[in-house]
Amino acid sequence: xxxxxxxxxxxxxxxxxxxxxxxxxxxxxxxxxxxxxxxxxxxxxxxxxxxxxxxxxxxxxxxxxxxxxxxxxxxxxxxxxxxxxxxxxxxxxxxxxxxxxxxxxxxxxxxxxxxxxxxxxxxxxxxxxxxxxxxxxxxxxxxxxxxxxxxxxxxxxxxxxxxxxxxxxxxxxxxxxxxxxxxxxxxxxxxxxxxxxxxxxxxxxxxxxxxxxxxxxxxxxxxxxxxxxxxxxxxxxxxxxxxxxxxxxxxxxx
Amino acid sequence: xxxxxxxxxxxxxxxxxxxxxxxxxxxxxxxxxxxxxxxxxxxxxxxxxxxxxxxxxxxxxxxxxxxxxxxxxxxxxxxxxxxxxxxxxxxxxxxxxxxxxxxxxxxxxxxxxxxxxxxxxxxxxxxxxxxxxxxxxxxxxxxxxxxxxxxxxxxxxxxxxxxxxxxxxxxxxxxxxxxxxxxxxxxxxxxxxxxxxxxxxxxxxxxxxxxxxxxxxxxxxxxxxxxxxxxxxxxxxxxxxxxxxxxxxxxxxxxxxxxxxxxxxxxxxxxxxxxxxxxxxxxxxxxxxxxxxxxxxxxxxxxxxxxxxxxxxxxxxxxxxxxxxxxxxxxxxxxxxxxxxxxxxxxxxxxxxxxxxxxxxxxxxxxxxxxxxxxxxxxxxxxxxxxxxxxxxxxxxxxxxxxxxxxxxxxxxxxxxxxxxxxxxxxxxxxxxxxxxxxxxxxxxxxxxxxxxxxxxxxxxxxxxxxxxxxxxxxxxxxxxxxxxxxxxxxxxxxxxxxxxxxxxxxxxxxxxxxxxxxxxxxxxxxxxxxxxxx
Numbered sequence: 042x043x044x045x046x047x048x049x050x051x052x053x054x055x056x057x058x059x060x061x062x063x064x065x066x067x068x069x070x071x072x073x074x075x076x077x078x079x080x081x082x083x084x085x086x087x088x089x090x091x092x093x094x095x096x097x098x099x100x101x102x103x104x105x106x107x108x109x110x111x112x113x114x115x116x117x118x119x120x121x122x123x124x125x126x127x128x129x130x131x132x133x134x135x136x137x138x139x140x141x142x143x144x145x146x147x148x149x150x151x152x153x154x155x156x157x158x159x160x161x162x163x164x165x166x167x168x169x170x171x172x173x174x175x176x177x178x179x180x181x182x183x184x185x186x187x188x189x190x191x192x193x194x195x196x197x198x199x200x201x202x203x204x205x206x207x208x209x210x211x212x213x214x215x216x217x218x219x220x221x222x223x224x225x226x227x228x229x230x231x232x233x234x235x236x237x238x239x240x241x242x243x244x245x246x247x248x249x250x251x252x253x254x255x256x257x258x259x260x261x262x263x264x265x266x267x268x269x270x271x272x273x274x275x276x277x278x279x280x281x282x283x284x285x286x287x288x289x290x291x292x293x294x295x
Numbered sequence: 296x297x298x299x300x301x302x303x304x305x306x307x308x309x310x311x312x313x314x315x316x317x318x319x320x321x322x323x324x325x326x327x328x329x330x331x332x333x334x335x336x337x338x339x340x341x342x343x344x345x346x347x348x349x350x351x352x353x354x355x356x357x358x359x360x361x362x363x364x365x366x367x368x369x370x371x372x373x374x375x376x377x378x379x380x381x382x383x384x385x386x387x388x389x390x391x392x393x394x395x396x397x398x399x400x401x402x403x404x405x406x407x408x409x410x411x412x413x414x415x416x417x418x419x420x421x422x423x424x425x426x427x428x429x430x431x432x433x434x435x436x437x438x439x440x441x442x443x444x445x446x447x448x449x450x451x452x453x454x455x456x457x458x459x460x461x462x463x464x465x466x467x468x469x470x471x472x473x474x475x476x477x478x479x480x481x482x483x484x485x486x487x488x489x490x491x492x493x494x495x496x497x498x499x500x501x502x503x504x505x506x507x508x509x510x511x512x513x514x515x516x517x518x519x520x521x522x523x524x525x526x527x528x529x530x531x532x533x534x535x536x537x538x539x540x541x542x543x544x545x546x547x548x549x550x551x552x553x554x555x556x557x558x559x560x561x562x563x564x565x566x567x568x569x570x571x572x573x574x575x576x577x578x579x580x581x582x583x584x585x586x587x588x589x590x591x592x593x594x595x596x597x598x599x600x601x602x603x604x605x606x607x608x609x610x611x612x613x614x615x616x617x618x619x620x621x622x623x624x625x626x627x628x629x630x631x632x633x634x635x636x637x638x639x640x641x642x643x644x645x646x647x648x649x650x651x652x653x654x655x656x657x658x659x660x661x662x663x664x665x666x667x668x669x670x671x672x673x674x675x676x677x678x679x680x681x682x683x684x685x686x687x688x689x690x691x692x693x694x695x696x697x698x699x700x701x702x703x704x705x706x707x708x709x710x711x712x713x714x715x716x717x718x719x720x721x722x723x724x725x726x727x728x729x730x731x732x733x734x735x736x737x738x739x740x741x742x743x744x745x746x747x748x749x750x751x752x753x754x755x756x757x758x759x760x761x762x763x764x765x766x767x768x769x770x771x772x773x774x775x776x777x778x779x780x781x782x783x784x785x786x787x788x789x790x791x792x793x794x795x796x797x798x799x800x801x802x803x804x805x806x807x808x809x810x811x812x813x814x815x816x817x818x819x820x821x822x823x824x825x826x827x828x829x830x
Contacts, residue, residue: 051790058783059410060660060776083786090779092407115789119782130775155785162809170816196802200809207813210539211820233803234452235445236810239542246541270440272651273543275710276535279643280543 053083062090082109082116089131096133103127121147122156137171158197161188165201169208178212199229216251238268249280254288330364334668336391339372344612348688355683356674363667376401383408386661390668394657396447399724402769405455406776409657413454422677427696437693443651452807457676458652458693462608463708464520470621472602476500483625490628494579497602512601513580514592521605522573526718528629529569532642534716544716548818551722551763555825561748565640570737570744572636577738585734608706612689624705644712652693723762726755760827763818770815777808
């Protein structure tokens with residue numbers, strides 16, 4: 042048994058992690074004291090998932106999380122983060138402004154905390170796509186980029202780079218700017234499976250379009266070596282052949 | 296007294312008889328099982344082949360596991376979606392369930408009802424001991440590394456099932472008829488021009504002999520598979536052209552947002568050319584094919600009234616067992632750059648067949664025997680299980696390391712070409728329905744490409760917007776479900792001795808959730824600014 046947690050709470054988390062919310066809820070002791078933060082937190086999170094999810098049920102979860110968020114421990118931070126998530130994704134009508142407010146407050150209170158920094162990545166998404174202000178794409182990208190210095194957890198920095206790279210692609214920014222983000226994300230690393238392969242393909246393909254032949258070749262080769270069963274393998278190989286041909290043609294014109 | 300006793304006996308006998316009848320029709324299982332655990336799995340593959348394949352797998356599994364009894368529940372495809380939904384909601388579903396991402400209106404099902412297998416997939420399959428797949432993570436023992444399943448997963452990076460088979464679409468040829476029509480040896484058409492010539496020979500033979508005969512057996516389903524072949528090949532270039540993100544492929548939400556952004560429509564020249572080729576191909580089917588079922592096409596072919604049937608290799612076993620003549624599977628040649636109809640838009644050879652493995656089995660989250668069901672799934676997809684299934688079903692196994700008979704090698708898709716990823720036969724349930732509802736404007740004597748593209752693009756913004764809303768809804772559902780798992784991983788590491796693997800899982804889930812939300816927010820952005828708005 043772990044550090045002071047009761048067995049029913051640990052079991053509930055384990056079941057919640059497997060999306061077995063009803064089992065998790067059934068296993069939690071009902072006679073706990075209201076001061077038992079671990080158990081209250083587990084119950085609130087599990088209730089977010091218990092079907093049928095209702096607006097009233099989510100309101101109760103929010104009230105519980107708000108009470109838990111008043112503390113100073115990790116439970117407080119995760120609770121504050123989940124309040125943002127409730128407004129961003131769980132309520133049937135999302136309230137992006139309130140979600141953004143929750144993330145901003147959390148980041149001010151616990152700037153170095155994991156949940157606060159994950160909240161900043163979500164805040165970047167909201168600023169880029171969902172909040173009414175700033176209005177134009179360029180201003181949105183500037184607003185999201187301004188969050189960078191506050192995100193210090195490496196894998197969250199990586200995700201923020203990917204968020205910004207995609208936003209710049211979406212708004213048709215210059216490929217060089219996009220590539221800078223994607224290459225930074227790749228340097229941090231840690232992506233697995235299909236996402237890792239897709240980043241390799243993206244860098245390869247965008248580098249090809251920008252005529253960075255060596256870089257394009259390098260990333261397509263990495264993709265080919267690591268993804269022997271991906272459906273895009275032959276297109277990647279064909280791209281390598283096209284890169285060779287284009288580079289030869291370019292050199293013969295010099 | 297005697298008469299009362301007799302009556303009583305009669306009543307008892309009658310009651311026993313009625314009880315026996317009720318048992319036979321509703322339970323059909325022995326009163327006492329010597330095996331304490333019974334697991335059941337449901338599927339809709341009631342063609343010739345798979346039920347026999349499963350029976351062989353079950354027999355072997357039960358030999359290896361005397362505690363467990365396994366039953367297959369074959370559900371006809373027309374009622375399958377309703378069956379799955381009703382039983383999952385009512386808590387009466389089987390332990391393992393066949394499911395597919397393309398089942399319409401069912402996008403929410405995996406996240407809500409199926410157990411993610413991602414972690415299990417990273418462990419070796421214990422049933423592969425002593426085979427070339429020993430020690431290999433389960434995911435990588437599938438021919439496509441479950442790429443198809445991963446790329447279609449409602450929750451990025453999450454694997455919800457295991458695949459049993461793979462296949463592609465092929466031309467199945469009546470060899471006797473071909474010899475009679477061509478007057479020479481039976482040779483598969485090598486080029487698309489050869490195929491056109493064969494079609495002309497069939498028409499000429501039919502006219503000369505007065506025998507009702509078509510080059511292709513026709514039905515709505517067979518036309519759909521043909522459309523996939525024609526559209527994906529011609530539109531590979533368009534797919535690569537639209538590939539803003541550099542993923543070398545397109546998926547549904549991208550095709551939907553691209554449409555709303557005006558990046559493509561049915562008037563685009565390459566789409567028109569693909570439709571012209573589809574029109575030409577369907578002219579080789581009997582009139583009224585769009586009203587006919589897949590079974591009708593199968594019967595037309597087995598009656599010898601069509602030289603070919605273009606179908607999935609899942610029909611191969613049925614065709615070979617039912618046809619009173621030798622049947623040969625052949626590749627339908629791809630149009631090339633010199634093709635008079637689509638040539639200008641052909642970028643090169645494209646992937647032939649479906650590269651992903653399919654026939655997906657999912658683990659019911661509410662199964663009372665999850666461990667046993669997972670174990671059986673591992674056996675079904677082991678080298679031994681895959682071999683048994685393939686040998687007895689005639690369906691190509693999804694598992695690496697099985698010995699594939701020579702005549703089945705042709706069922707495999709080939710990787711030597713471009714992969715485009717999307718065929719634009721609609722881009723979601725609403726637009727796809729519109730495509731097929733308007734097919735009569737494209738095919739037949741009264742049909743034309745002009746009429747069809749005009750009808751398709753009129754009001755399609757509304758259908759595509761509705762399709763996009765469905766995509767967003769599914770993405771939001773998956774994203775919500777990830778929250779509790781992310782927080783749970785973190786809590787367990789706080790409360791127990793921290794595990795590096797669990798921490799990595801939490802990071803991966805959080806990252807994947809964010810990446811999925813990028814797609815979701817791009818969709819929302821486009822929908823809000825360019826989607827259909829109720830007047």
